[in-house]
Amino acid sequence: MNGFVLTLVYSMLALAMLMAAIRLGKGPSLPDRVVALELISSMVVGIIGVHALDTGVLSFLDVAIVVALVAFLAAIGFARFIERGGPRE
Amino acid sequence: MIDLIIGAFLISGAAFMLLAALGILRLPDLPTRMHSSTKAGALGAMLIMGGVVLGFAQWLALARGVAIVLFIMMTTPIAAHAIGRAGYLIGVPLWDGTIKDELRENYDSRTHSLRSDAADDDEPRV
Amino acid sequence: MIPFFWNVILALLWVALTGSFSGGNLLAGFFFGYLALAVLQRHVPVLYGYSQRAPRFLAFAVFFLKELIVANVRVAYDVITPVWYMKPGVIAMRLEAETDIEITLVANLISLTPGTLSLDVSDDRKVLYIHAMFMADEQELRDSLQELERRILRVLR
Amino acid sequence: METLMAYIVGALFAAALYMMLRRSIVKLVIGLMLISNAANLLIFTVAGMREGAPPLIPEGAQVPASAVADPLPQALILTAIVIAFGVLAFSVVLIHRAYEVVGTDDLDRMKDTDT
Amino acid sequence: MLPAVLSGFILALFAPLICRVAGDRCGWVFALLPATLFVWFAGLLPDVMANGAQVVRYPWFPAMDVNLDFLVDGLSLMFALLISGIGTFILIYAGGYLKGHAFLGRFYVCMLSFMASMLGVVLSDNLVTFFVFWELTSITSYLLIGFEHEDVKARASALQGLFVTVAGGLALMAGLIMLATVAGSYSLSGVLASEADLIGHEWAVPMLLCILAGAFTKSAQVPFHFWLPNAMAAPTPVSAFLHSATMVKAGVYLLARLNPALGEAQLWTLLLSLFGGLTMFTGAFLAITHTGAKKVLAYSTIMALGTLVMLIGIGTHYALVAFATFLIAHSLYKGALFMIAGILDHETGTKDVAEMGGLARLMPVTAIAAAVAALSLAGLPPLLGFVGKELMFEAVLEAPAWQRLLPVLAVGAGIGVMVAAGIIAIKPFFGERRETPKHPHEAPLSMLAGPVVLAGLSLLFGVALFIPEQTLVGPVVASLGGVAQKVHLSLWHGVNLPLMLSLGCLLVAVVILRFWSSLQPQLAIVRDGLGRFGPEAGYFRIMEWLTRIATWQTRVLQNGTMGNYMITLALTTVGITGFTLFTQYGLPLRLPVPDSGFAAGIALLMVMSAFFATSTISRLGAVAAMSVVGFAVALIFILFSAPDLGITQILVETLTVILLVLVLFRLPGFTRMSSPLERGRDIIVAVLFGSLMTVLILAATEVQFFDPISAEHVARSVSDGHGRNIVNVILVDFRALDTLGEIFVLALAATGVYSMIRFKAEEQSA
Amino acid sequence: MKEANTLILRTAALFLVPMQLLFSVFLLLRGHDEPGGGFIAGLVASGAVVLFLFSYGVSATRELLRVDPRDFLGVGLLIGLASIVPSLVLGQPAMTAQWWAIPLPGGDYYKFSTPLIFDVGVYLTVIGSILTMVVGLSESEESDA
Amino acid sequence: MSLAVAPILVPLFFGALSLALWRYRIAQRVLGLAGTLVLLLVSVRLLQVVHAEGMVVLHMGGWAAPLGITLAVDMLGAIMVALTGITGLAIALFSMGDTPERHEHFGYYPLMHLLLAGVVGSFVTGDIFNLYVWFEVMLIASFALLTLGGERAQMEGAIKYVTLNLFSSAIFLSAVGILYGLLGTLNMADIALKIDQVENTALINVVAVMFMVAFGIKASAFPLFFWLPASYHTPLVGVSALFAGLLTKVGVYALFRMFTIVFDHDIAYTHEILVWVAGFTMLSGVLGAAAQYEFRRILSFHIVSQIGYMILGLALFTPLAIIGGVFYIMHHIIVKTTLFLISGVTYRLTGTHELKALGGYYRSRPMLSILFLIPAFSLAGMPPLSGFFAKFIVIRAGIEAQAWGVTAVALLVGLLTLYSMTKIWAEVFWKAAPDTESGAVTEGSAAANTAGLGWMYTAIAGLAACTLFIGLNGEPIYALAETAAQQLLNPDRYIEAVLEARP
Numbered sequence A: 001m002n003g004f005v006l007t008l009v010y011s012m013l014a015l016a017m018l019m020a021a022i023r024l025g026k027g028p029s030l031p032d033r034v035v036a037l038e039l040i041s042s043m044v045v046g047i048i049g050v051h052a053l054d055t056g057v058l059s060f061l062d063v064a065i066v067v068a069l070v071a072f073l074a075a076i077g078f079a080r081f082i083e084r085g086g087p088r089e
Numbered sequence B: 001m002i003d004l005i006i007g008a009f010l011i012s013g014a015a016f017m018l019l020a021a022l023g024i025l026r027l028p029d030l031p032t033r034m035h036s037s038t039k040a041g042a043l044g045a046m047l048i049m050g051g052v053v054l055g056f057a058q059w060l061a062l063a064r065g066v067a068i069v070l071f072i073m074m075t076t077p078i079a080a081h082a083i084g085r086a087g088y089l090i091g092v093p094l095w096d097g098t099i100k101d102e103l104r105e106n107y108d109s110r111t112h113s114l115r116s117d118a119a120d121d122d123e124p125r126v
Numbered sequence C: 001m002i003p004f005f006w007n008v009i010l011a012l013l014w015v016a017l018t019g020s021f022s023g024g025n026l027l028a029g030f031f032f033g034y035l036a037l038a039v040l041q042r043h044v045p046v047l048y049g050y051s052q053r054a055p056r057f058l059a060f061a062v063f064f065l066k067e068l069i070v071a072n073v074r075v076a077y078d079v080i081t082p083v084w085y086m087k088p089g090v091i092a093m094r095l096e097a098e099t100d101i102e103i104t105l106v107a108n109l110i111s112l113t114p115g116t117l118s119l120d121v122s123d124d125r126k127v128l129y130i131h132a133m134f135m136a137d138e139q140e141l142r143d144s145l146q147e148l149e150r151r152i153l154r155v156l157r
Numbered sequence D: 001m002e003t004l005m006a007y008i009v010g011a012l013f014a015a016a017l018y019m020m021l022r023r024s025i026v027k028l029v030i031g032l033m034l035i036s037n038a039a040n041l042l043i044f045t046v047a048g049m050r051e052g053a054p055p056l057i058p059e060g061a062q063v064p065a066s067a068v069a070d071p072l073p074q075a076l077i078l079t080a081i082v083i084a085f086g087v088l089a090f091s092v093v094l095i096h097r098a099y100e101v102v103g104t105d106d107l108d109r110m111k112d113t114d115t
Numbered sequence E: 001m002l003p004a005v006l007s008g009f010i011l012a013l014f015a016p017l018i019c020r021v022a023g024d025r026c027g028w029v030f031a032l033l034p035a036t037l038f039v040w041f042a043g044l045l046p047d048v049m050a051n052g053a054q055v056v057r058y059p060w061f062p063a064m065d066v067n068l069d070f071l072v073d074g075l076s077l078m079f080a081l082l083i084s085g086i087g088t089f090i091l092i093y094a095g096g097y098l099k100g101h102a103f104l105g106r107f108y109v110c111m112l113s114f115m116a117s118m119l120g121v122v123l124s125d126n127l128v129t130f131f132v133f134w135e136l137t138s139i140t141s142y143l144l145i146g147f148e149h150e151d152v153k154a155r156a157s158a159l160q161g162l163f164v165t166v167a168g169g170l171a172l173m174a175g176l177i178m179l180a181t182v183a184g185s186y187s188l189s190g191v192l193a194s195e196a197d198l199i200g201h202e203w204a205v206p207m208l209l210c211i212l213a214g215a216f217t218k219s220a221q222v223p224f225h226f227w228l229p230n231a232m233a234a235p236t237p238v239s240a241f242l243h244s245a246t247m248v249k250a251g252v253y254l255l256a257r258l259n260p261a262l263g264e265a266q267l268w269t270l271l272l273s274l275f276g277g278l279t280m281f282t283g284a285f286l287a288i289t290h291t292g293a294k295k296v297l298a299y300s301t302i303m304a305l306g307t308l309v310m311l312i313g314i315g316t317h318y319a320l321v322a323f324a325t326f327l328i329a330h331s332l333y334k335g336a337l338f339m340i341a342g343i344l345d346h347e348t349g350t351k352d353v354a355e356m357g358g359l360a361r362l363m364p365v366t367a368i369a370a371a372v373a374a375l376s377l378a379g380l381p382p383l384l385g386f387v388g389k390e391l392m393f394e395a396v397l398e399a400p401a402w403q404r405l406l407p408v409l410a411v412g413a414g415i416g417v418m419v420a421a422g423i424i425a426i427k428p429f430f431g432e433r434r435e436t437p438k439h440p441h442e443a444p445l446s447m448l449a450g451p452v453v454l455a456g457l458s459l460l461f462g463v464a465l466f467i468p469e470q471t472l473v474g475p476v477v478a479s480l481g482g483v484a485q486k487v488h489l490s491l492w493h494g495v496n497l498p499l500m501l502s503l504g505c506l507l508v509a510v511v512i513l514r515f516w517s518s519l520q521p522q523l524a525i526v527r528d529g530l531g532r533f534g535p536e537a538g539y540f541r542i543m544e545w546l547t548r549i550a551t552w553q554t555r556v557l558q559n560g561t562m563g564n565y566m567i568t569l570a571l572t573t574v575g576i577t578g579f580t581l582f583t584q585y586g587l588p589l590r591l592p593v594p595d596s597g598f599a600a601g602i603a604l605l606m607v608m609s610a611f612f613a614t615s616t617i618s619r620l621g622a623v624a625a626m627s628v629v630g631f632a633v634a635l636i637f638i639l640f641s642a643p644d645l646g647i648t649q650i651l652v653e654t655l656t657v658i659l660l661v662l663v664l665f666r667l668p669g670f671t672r673m674s675s676p677l678e679r680g681r682d683i684i685v686a687v688l689f690g691s692l693m694t695v696l697i698l699a700a701t702e703v704q705f706f707d708p709i710s711a712e713h714v715a716r717s718v719s720d721g722h723g724r725n726i727v728n729v730i731l732v733d734f735r736a737l738d739t740l741g742e743i744f745v746l747a748l749a750a751t752g753v754y755s756m757i758r759f760k761a762e763e764q765s766a
Numbered sequence F: 001m002k003e004a005n006t007l008i009l010r011t012a013a014l015f016l017v018p019m020q021l022l023f024s025v026f027l028l029l030r031g032h033d034e035p036g037g038g039f040i041a042g043l044v045a046s047g048a049v050v051l052f053l054f055s056y057g058v059s060a061t062r063e064l065l066r067v068d069p070r071d072f073l074g075v076g077l078l079i080g081l082a083s084i085v086p087s088l089v090l091g092q093p094a095m096t097a098q099w100w101a102i103p104l105p106g107g108d109y110y111k112f113s114t115p116l117i118f119d120v121g122v123y124l125t126v127i128g129s130i131l132t133m134v135v136g137l138s139e140s141e142e143s144d145a
Numbered sequence G: 001m002s003l004a005v006a007p008i009l010v011p012l013f014f015g016a017l018s019l020a021l022w023r024y025r026i027a028q029r030v031l032g033l034a035g036t037l038v039l040l041l042v043s044v045r046l047l048q049v050v051h052a053e054g055m056v057v058l059h060m061g062g063w064a065a066p067l068g069i070t071l072a073v074d075m076l077g078a079i080m081v082a083l084t085g086i087t088g089l090a091i092a093l094f095s096m097g098d099t100p101e102r103h104e105h106f107g108y109y110p111l112m113h114l115l116l117a118g119v120v121g122s123f124v125t126g127d128i129f130n131l132y133v134w135f136e137v138m139l140i141a142s143f144a145l146l147t148l149g150g151e152r153a154q155m156e157g158a159i160k161y162v163t164l165n166l167f168s169s170a171i172f173l174s175a176v177g178i179l180y181g182l183l184g185t186l187n188m189a190d191i192a193l194k195i196d197q198v199e200n201t202a203l204i205n206v207v208a209v210m211f212m213v214a215f216g217i218k219a220s221a222f223p224l225f226f227w228l229p230a231s232y233h234t235p236l237v238g239v240s241a242l243f244a245g246l247l248t249k250v251g252v253y254a255l256f257r258m259f260t261i262v263f264d265h266d267i268a269y270t271h272e273i274l275v276w277v278a279g280f281t282m283l284s285g286v287l288g289a290a291a292q293y294e295f296r297r298i299l300s301f302h303i304v305s306q307i308g309y310m311i312l313g314l315a316l317f318t319p320l321a322i323i324g325g326v327f328y329i330m331h332h333i334i335v336k337t338t339l340f341l342i343s344g345v346t347y348r349l350t351g352t353h354e355l356k357a358l359g360g361y362y363r364s365r366p367m368l369s370i371l372f373l374i375p376a377f378s379l380a381g382m383p384p385l386s387g388f389f390a391k392f393i394v395i396r397a398g399i400e401a402q403a404w405g406v407t408a409v410a411l412l413v414g415l416l417t418l419y420s421m422t423k424i425w426a427e428v429f430w431k432a433a434p435d436t437e438s439g440a441v442t443e444g445s446a447a448a449n450t451a452g453l454g455w456m457y458t459a460i461a462g463l464a465a466c467t468l469f470i471g472l473n474g475e476p477i478y479a480l481a482e483t484a485a486q487q488l489l490n491p492d493r494y495i496e497a498v499l500e501a502r503p
């Protein structure tokens, strides 16, 4: 794969992650942070995919599968917490 | 040629990721941020996966790519729904520019019951 | 019939994941799929018969992918442009979908489409509350949502 | 990368310790999470980091085609992650119970068992 | 020999049973043992006189140089005879004195153990065994002094005695080990026969001081004398046995025993003479300031102990003869007098001599025995005490050290002791009859037997001096390093300086005794005034300071503040590790130059999120930030070739969030509790710790001494492990034991969590 | 307190949970050759049950599991220990791996082994542990409310 | 020959089985007794074999060292395992009479088995990372036992216990990581072998010191002991006793193991630090006890103090000193356990641990009094009990090594220990029982209180008999300690046994 393309993609993803992390830090509400976290987990899927392609190691895609399949549970957990009347931070 | 297509997939995927990030950074309230993040994020991941599958050009990669896309399509809206609902119901403030809200009046935060349409009800409004 | 369908799906998924298309592996996938379903069977509601839905499904997939990209571009445009064009709001949508699976699929696919987000279903399951980003023309929005629902139901029923 | 990671891990350790020094027991949770992550990364770093060569052997081969990352530290870290998870789960519930029983989240007001 | 020493312990085991069976006569039963032993020891005398010292060996812990070896010579036999002989009567006496006491059985347990221990002390040849018995006497006497244990004073006195003697005992242990190390032998006979230069060795001074500390505390030498009178809280038979006839003599015995080896040391002579002399005088003075019979006797014991120590210190032939004679005399009369004091308080119901008078008519036998014993105490002819005292004066006058001081002290002590004798023997029995709480009459036979026999022996030995001379004094002097053949005891040496001194003492004593009652209050004032600065006050101050320091230390160290604990731990880690690194290796500082920009970005994101988690006031925000940290860590793992770790990290992170969310629900939010100053302090500590870890990693990544062993794992994973995922093959095969432990950790965590959640809940619902 | 879950989550869970469970078995069985293994698989399976728990509540989850999570724990540990037994019976050093080829229909062989048994033990223990904790916490949450 | 792993597998198996049978209380109790009994038998057998053969080495899974995990049981390890067996059985017996039904229901016995497994695992493993794993097994079992019951004091104590111990674990883990980075191996014998080939040992010293800190925390050495006095007096008495007997000793054992076999390259540096640590540990612990007026708190602080003696034995690093250290460990495990168990009896009868509220036991329970006196005086180093000989050897070693200062401290600490023991004796046993108004329950007021006392007495009497046995017949014990010390001071034999003996 073209080195430039990969560098570009990596950079874009890194920048995207940074921005999502900023939203996570800023909040202001907990759901805002969780949304940012959800986005980051999607990005992780993407990053792992790109890295798999970059290194040519197919097995890395399995990691992405796990992220895609399980990471949303954190959001479900947070949602449940919020609905149960957790403090509205 | 194939590299070009792969590159396009990857870059467009990354671009959607970036857009999603920009969106949740810029957009003014929770629901609108979710519009940006869940969809663009999911689409970005799918596009990248498309590129990856093409890049590997193996059946195994395709199988995994399909699984990933499938899982993302299944889990992302569920999470979005859960968070959006929870955020909305506990009253995370909406953007000033929100023009309509047909849910609020039908929701009783004490019993957590949600009616189909308050206007149909005989009960007097409080 | 329905459990059997799921069983086959799971077995195929298994084969896809293991990447080994041998008969033994299919059997193993069938077996583990059976186990997974056996665990869950009491909770799976009765499903309608399943036949001849593959073509409709394909048609729907194409339609949905188009919607997904178009809507995403629309949201993206609003995000990267400095001024907000959006007119967000929450609307109640009368549901034609009746079963749990129908409602869920409708809600999720609506959520997956940029610009609309399913918030909740009323307790009597008649209304889906949706947060929409572009409500400048509410009727058009309602129409497109109903079109989506109609297409989904056509695949399912 | 190891050099950068040295600073990163140091920072994580510092953050972890800072949280463990807080009086609020709730913050202890964060400290415990950070310190185990820091220790795992320390092992990962010190054992040497190699990009793009997971310790997997291709099907049909007896040994990897080229040099792979050291698998042993990975196994150690995996064990350590699991252990840390167990310990953390326990600690979180302990903190929760301590808060319920003692009625405060202030560690400085949990002195009865000393002195 | 071994049965002789251990029989007491064995009998002690059955004492409660025997008491139950024999009832009131149990004292007589128990006395059979010491009586038998006495006869047996006496039977050994001729052999020892003829053939000198003998050593009997029984291996115990030979590897540790600890053996049950026994040294039988004149000195040990004399002590053994005193212990068993006096012990016989004490055991009989106790049966009468404590008749009907609920804990008589326990009393005999302690008493018999004590007696056996004492025999062990004086017979042991092995230094460690000696010490074992030595400490056993401390323990058993502790239990005996505290016999009336529900009385605060008894408990305090018991503790005091134990504390002082054990403190000395520990010094003694060090001293004995040094002695054995220098002499190259752990046996007394070996030490005594050692060719090594014990006195000139560089350890000589600490060794001597340690041994003396042990002996002086045990034998109640100034300034450690105060515990002995307090020990009179014990029942009288105990006092009679322990603190007059035996236990306190253990120190004296040790000094006498080591005299041949160490007596030549100048320090030995100086210290023993000085402290002995001072103790002698102090004891005598304090004796006459008291009115309680037992107190007076106790102080007179201190006087006697001082005398004995002083005599060893002087170490001349006369001194050694005086030592042996005085020792025998003292044991006899002191045993008798204590028992008489016990009879008095038993019969009258009071311990205060000043409240008694004219008892001679009611209890003539007691009175006569008292008179005889007291005469011996006073050192008047024709009793053995007289001989001892004359010899003592003789020795003092030719002392090699403190020539001016010792005679003065000796004369003072002589006066005091005569007064004391008067107080004991004259005051209660003669003069005006006084009313006492109980109506007194003659004590039962069991209680009278002891005083009468012992007093009688005092008289007999005084009159027939050849008996002690040949059977006891001679062999003892031989053991002490003197010449037995030169020993010649007689009542009359002609009119010499010692005799004149004795006469002078007697005159002064009579005068003091005449005015004793009126002088007593003033004496008490002087005594108490001095007491305020005395060593006992020092003891209490030490105990107080101990508590104070302990409390202070606990307040400083174990103050309950978690933050302080963590800071201490962290700073200790930083200090000791950092010091080692900097002093031995140097400071391995390198600037971070990432070779992968993307990985560096992820790493930075990780740190940013971590810092955010530490600084935010939103705890759920912190949890979310920790998730990002987790994702970043997972990405680092993945980028650097660890897919399994990546998966695990992400899964664990997700489940952690779920757990946290389930729990945090019921916890309060983050609050700032500490002051900015405290936060500053914590930041400094945290940064120090983080820096340490950074430099450690930098140092560790600079060097790699050996290639990792995992090359073999890689090579054998498929061929021998049948797996292509090397990490998994390590986990379930190469190092499966780790994984086995790991799943138990998880199971344990779950069990712990479950019990924490449900325990109280089910308790409430139950 | 009323279950705050919705129809959407519940229905989706019905689709997702079997997939996750299946995937977990997949991860378990091929862990020896590719990323995965008992621990990872156990975590995925636990995640699946947690999703079910969050959607349907504690009592439904208990019904689903049929046995108490604590039973998984003990059984998982015992299976893990059982994997040691063959080596002991054969007089080899404890934990020496045993490999057996099980013929499958279609001419294939499945390599069955004590490490696999061990991994199954790990798998069950992980599930048991996490579920014991999560179910316990949810229960106490419900009883509090 | 898999004997070396048997003492791990036995408690693991019984622990797993009783976890699986969590519903059945009787099964829990039967397994509790049976498991510890089997463990004792197995451990005694192991001791026999080690005694006969010198060392038992087992390469787990048949993977020769340093590839896999090798269990290497030398005399020290075998002794420690045997002591664990003894303590375990005693605790199980005691628990039969003392552990409330609710605690049994919530996993008391499985936790006990698994704690023992962690302890034994630490003693037999010859792999540094595996040691970490067993440490954690032990630690988390102890966490769970510490909090079992959920009382306020338990929670407060546990927070400190958990946090400080986790810090220790993090240091330990980091040290293992760095060591692997430097030497590329985890097998202790291999590590020792490779250290001997390293010329510049500066970094090895750094790692050694890290281990010292990590194990120092576990061993509750000065100034790292805070977690112990904060928590040991809070759980069930049986648990306290189990902890008191075994847990800190695992830290001490690890110090002995690492600073003899492995880190013997720079004695002048590492062991000099240990001398200072030993001195301050002895002193600060005993002073801490002097300020306490609660039965178990006094005992807890004394653990700290006694740890100092053991470390002193290691620090002096002469054959005699090591013997003394090992002897001290043996003595202390038994004696400390006994004392804690006795506090359980008085607690059972009176319902309090406060000295003020206790009293009168010498009058009412002479047997108990004697059972207390034996270990109490033994702890204080009074002859002819085990503690005397332990102390004697250490002091003798100190004097022969001319370590005057620390020896003087050791002697002084002995005196202060006696002070504490007599304090308990005077208050709990001699003093008349205080009035009921003082808050305590008088004996006999609740008839059920005495249920199960027989079990408790059995355990205590058995341990007291061990103390007496060591005191009166110390020769074989000394011989064991001597063998252990010889092996520790000759790492070459250890290395050879582990690396050469292939299965």
Ligand code: NA
Binding pocket: C110, C111, C112, C113, C114, C115, C116, C117
């Ligand atoms: Na949408």
Ligand code: NA
Binding pocket: G192, G193, G195, G196, G261, G262, G263, G264, G265, G491
């Ligand atoms: Na070495």
